[in-house]
Amino acid sequence: MGEDSALLLDSKNAEACRRSVELSGTAGVEGFLPRFGRMTLAGMVEYFLVSARHPKAGQLRTEIRRRADPPWIAMLKAWSGEGEEGQPFESPEFEFKKIRPQNWAGDDPGWHLYERRFLGRLREAGFDSNFANGVLQAFAEMAENVVQHSAFDGSGSEGLAGYHVGPRRFAFSICDLGCGFLRSLHEDSRWAGLSSERDAILAVVHKAASRRAGQGEGEGFKQLWKAFADHGAIVRLRSGDTLAAIRLVDGRRVAEVSSMPRIDGAHLNVCCTLGKKSSEKDLEFSLLNH
Amino acid sequence: MAVKFETLTIRPSRAHLFGATAAQSDLEALVGMIQNQENRDILVCFDFSEAESISGSYIRATLGWCLLCGRMFAEGGKRVDFGDPWSIRPLPIYAVVTGGSKEVLFDIHDFLQHREICSLLIDASVSPPFENGEILGKLDLFLVDTLKRVASLGSVSAQDLKERSTEVITVGGWSNRLTALLSHRLVSRTRDGKSWKYSAIGKEFRIWA
Numbered sequence: 001m002g003e004d005s006a007l008l009l010d011s012k013n014a015e016a017c018r019r020s021v022e023l024s025g026t027a028g029v030e031g032f033l034p035r036f037g038r039m040t041l042a043g044m045v046e047y048f049l050v051s052a053r054h055p056k057a058g059q060l061r062t063e064i065r066r067r068a069d070p071p072w073i074a075m076l077k078a079w080s081g082e083g084e085e086g087q088p089f090e091s092p093e094f095e096f097k098k099i100r101p102q103n104w105a106g107d108d109p110g111w112h113l114y115e116r117r118f119l120g121r122l123r124e125a126g127f128d129s130n131f132a133n134g135v136l137q138a139f140a141e142m143a144e145n146v147v148q149h150s151a152f153d154g155s156g157s158e159g160l161a162g163y164h165v166g167p168r169r170f171a172f173s174i175c176d177l178g179c180g181f182l183r184s185l186h187e188d189s190r191w192a193g194l195s196s197e198r199d200a201i202l203a204v205v206h207k208a209a210s211r212r213a214g215q216g217e218g219e220g221f222k223q224l225w226k227a228f229a230d231h232g233a234i235v236r237l238r239s240g241d242t243l244a245a246i247r248l249v250d251g252r253r254v255a256e257v258s259s260m261p262r263i264d265g266a267h268l269n270v271c272c273t274l275g276k277k278s279s280e281k282d283l284e285f286s287l288l289n290h
Numbered sequence: 291m292a293v294k295f296e297t298l299t300i301r302p303s304r305a306h307l308f309g310a311t312a313a314q315s316d317l318e319a320l321v322g323m324i325q326n327q328e329n330r331d332i333l334v335c336f337d338f339s340e341a342e343s344i345s346g347s348y349i350r351a352t353l354g355w356c357l358l359c360g361r362m363f364a365e366g367g368k369r370v371d372f373g374d375p376w377s378i379r380p381l382p383i384y385a386v387v388t389g390g391s392k393e394v395l396f397d398i399h400d401f402l403q404h405r406e407i408c409s410l411l412i413d414a415s416v417s418p419p420f421e422n423g424e425i426l427g428k429l430d431l432f433l434v435d436t437l438k439r440v441a442s443l444g445s446v447s448a449q450d451l452k453e454r455s456t457e458v459i460t461v462g463g464w465s466n467r468l469t470a471l472l473s474h475r476l477v478s479r480t481r482d483g484k485s486w487k488y489s490a491i492g493k494e495f496r497i498w499a
Binding site: 187219 | 308309310311343345346347349350354355358362370374376377378401404405
């Protein structure tokens with residue numbers, strides 16, 4: 001591996017990675033991805049999301065799997081449903097799971113076990129039970145949002161969940177290939193006036209906007225803010241052409257919004273490191289041995 | 291004459307109640323009941339005896355949904371979104387709560403209070419009028435007072451309340467209070483000639499604390 005192998009694939013350069021692939025087809029995967037010796041959970045999931053609708057998405061996934069990096073394989077296996085009933089790809093640190101609206105309803109034993117493992121790893125990593133339980137509830141609520149709100153016709157679209165836990169730190173991601181925040185909120189006349197993804201994300205963050213007409217504020221994100229109220233976490237929301245990085249400061253939510261190339265779907269990522277202001281780069285997958 | 295209710299008890303057998311999808315699944319029996327008995331008043335009792343924790347999204351999709359559908363029915367509202375089976379629509383539903391740990395009840399109370407709606411916590415799931423009802427959520431103190439008057443008098447009209455009161459409140463004022471209580475699903479009403487007679491769904495009320 002050359003000097004480039006230390007490059008980090010994170011949520012900010014995932015889009016550049018996809019563009020490179022788009023320009024050079026599968027050669028782009030082989031030529032571009034191997035340069036990244038490290039990656040974050042958010043970077044991987046973001047890359048998955050931005051390339052999911054690529055005309056050669058299937059071929060690209062095959063190429064990625066040839067790299068044999070455990071996190072990539074785990075993510076792609078989860079998405080393709082491999083090991084769904086039998087032996088899921090497991091690691092002490094990370095695991096991915098597909099979100100399937102058709103067998104959600106809170107009684108999917110596979111999902112339940114997946115959550116239990118996440119909870120167990122949070123506790124092992126040094127997070128107290130109360131906080132870990134709050135994180136798990138927030139995680140479940142965000143996954144549920146995929147089922148409840150991601151498809152424009154209300155039937156739900158498929159999504160992907162992943163977590164990565166290290167000593168005193170963790171990250172989780174939830175993404176879907178659905179309609180995004182703006183189109184979803186347009187289902188409620190109260191939010192029909194929103195004209196951009198930026199406004200839609202900020203309405204969710206600051207006004208608890210929800211697509212269900214006449215039912216008041218959404219509750220899922222409240223759980224998220226409550227769980228992370230004073231833990232220095234950073235929450236990233238990506239939908240359409242907007243990325244918002246939200247920090248919780250003294251009970252307030254401070255959102256830093258930036259423009260991105262447009263994507264289908266949405267991605268939520270949370271990073272949390274105990275005792276410090278969290279950063280996506282606090283927890284990385286190191287692939288330098290490959 | 292008080293309204294006769296069809297009653298339905300929903301008792302989720304899980305310790306942790308969260309998520310709208312699970313909530314909607316728990317309401318399946320109610321959906322069936324609504325389809326079969328569209329014009330009958332239905333009293334749904336949510337028995338949270340086995341619950342150790344409950345999330346806002348679960349409360350919103352169960353108790354909250356029932357209360358808002360009931361309110362829309364009481365206020366003569368029209369359903370707008372026909373595409374979503376879980377949109378708010380006018381349904382003759384009343385919803386009460388029984389069981390539940392202090393934490394669960396606090397979360398319900400907090401949820402209802404924030405949305406300025408209320409429900410009744412009862413001792414056991416039996417038919418109304420319930421012996422003791424504790425008001426969860428937010429209810430204007432004037433309405434609490436009116437509710438207690440209705441409960442003590444049985445079946446009353448706005449005119450009855452006006453005649454029995456020494457306060458300077460018009461019949462219209464009493465009528466407004468009664469219709470507000472109907473919207474909160476704490477009283478039922480039946481036609482009595484040209485006026486409405488209201489009956490409380492409980493015999494005694496106090497604010498939950």
